[in-house]
Amino acid sequence: MALTAAQLSQHPKCHDEIRRHAAALLQAHEQFPRLSSVFASEQRGMMANIAFGLYFDPASDLPRRGIVLARFLDLVEEYGVASRNTADVFIKEMIKYGYLRSFSVEGDRRKRPLEPTETSMAGFVTWVVAHLETLDGFDGGARTDIVMRDLDVLSRLQPHIAVDLVGDGGQAKYSETLTLFAWVNNSKLFSLRILAGMGDVEPEARRVATDIDSVAELAAWMNVSQTHLARKLREAEDLGSIGWSGRRGQSPMWISTGFLKELTDEQASRLAIFDAAFDAVFAGAA
Known part of the structure; x- marks a missing residue:
């Protein structure tokens, strides 16, 4: 199954x-x-x-x-x-x-x-x-x-x-914060970069640390305009989905557990598609 x-x-x-x-x-x-x-x-x-x-x-x-x-x-x-x-x-x-x-x-x-x-x-x-x-x-x-x-x-x-x-x-639907980034060039890399570099998720935590500490470096890696990415990040910050431990865009970034749920739910949905395909072909042989 x-x-x-x-x-x-x-x-x-x-x-x-x-x-x-x-x-x-x-x-x-x-x-x-x-x-x-x-x-x-x-x-x-x-x-x-x-x-x-x-x-x-x-x-x-x-x-x-x-x-x-x-x-x-x-x-x-x-x-x-x-x-x-x-x-x-x-x-x-x-x-x-x-x-x-x-x-x-x-x-x-x-x-x-x-x-x-x-x-x-x-x-x-x-x-x-x-x-x-x-x-x-x-x-x-x-x-x-x-x-x-x-x-x-x-x-x-x-x-x-x-x-x-x-x-x-x-017509695909996206959750609130992911909607901001859904059609940005290399948007999937952005999600993966956050998830791969996030810290441990403590029980009852409201924020999770990431190892992203520079908007300029992130934009260059994603091959997108720094101005455009900074604007999107600011919109996400206004939603309470991300923040900075110090100076905006030049210090370690954190994400809210709500945004983390959006990111993990998206990945879980995609993984479920792969497992459904596997199950359809192999009828539970996993």
């Missing part, structure tokens, strides 16, 4: 496992920085999952796995994730940086499907395994071993993952 988001967020090991999970995803970002940035922003992450979902779609009429551009553009528009033009620019960028390539279909020169390159597949495997390892950490399961014994099972997992991660696209 798959673990639910509520079970994960209320688990006694939640904060420790989520902290380790965030660190693992940040390590993957360091290994595949440009590729990981695709999954680090809400809109681009959704488009990437739609593309992988199409690639692994068992109902495809292509002679081998591939992504038909017209179908990709249709789905991005259908889910309300982005305009067709934005989706087309995204695909061109992925081709430019060597994450997608086209191949020929014998007997139809007009059809030029796309497929992930080896670099993309390696990054994708790292990303999925990071989620499965965290789930195993919660319940001592063997999801990671099962998948690593035969990586082709990812082709069965991804369509399930993609449908739920994309959800209702542009």
